[in-house]
Amino acid sequence: MSVIGWLGGAWSEWQIHDSDVRAVRAADGMIAYARRCGTGTEELPTVFVVLRSDAHHLADEVGVDFR
Numbered sequence: 001m002s003v004i005g006w007l008g009g010a011w012s013e014w015q016i017h018d019s020d021v022r023a024v025r026a027a028d029g030m031i032a033y034a035r036r037c038g039t040g041t042e043e044l045p046t047v048f049v050v051l052r053s054d055a056h057h058l059a060d061e062v063g064v065d066f067r
Contacts, residue, residue: 059066
């Protein structure tokens with residue numbers, strides 16, 4: 001199912017394009033991250049959790065308030 005299918009609702013053409021483009025960029029980054037940290041064979045929700053956890057560690061290291 002497309003990202004738009006997940007979100008539902010009425011979207012203008014530019015919003016659909018923008019959302020799809022952003023989702024593809026995020027997916028590209030998620031795939032690269034999963035390969036780099038060895039979670040490439042895990043389910044997507046697991047990769048999201050690991051990425052978010054690592055983002056928190058990065059934020060702590062560089063002094064960014066990440067909530």
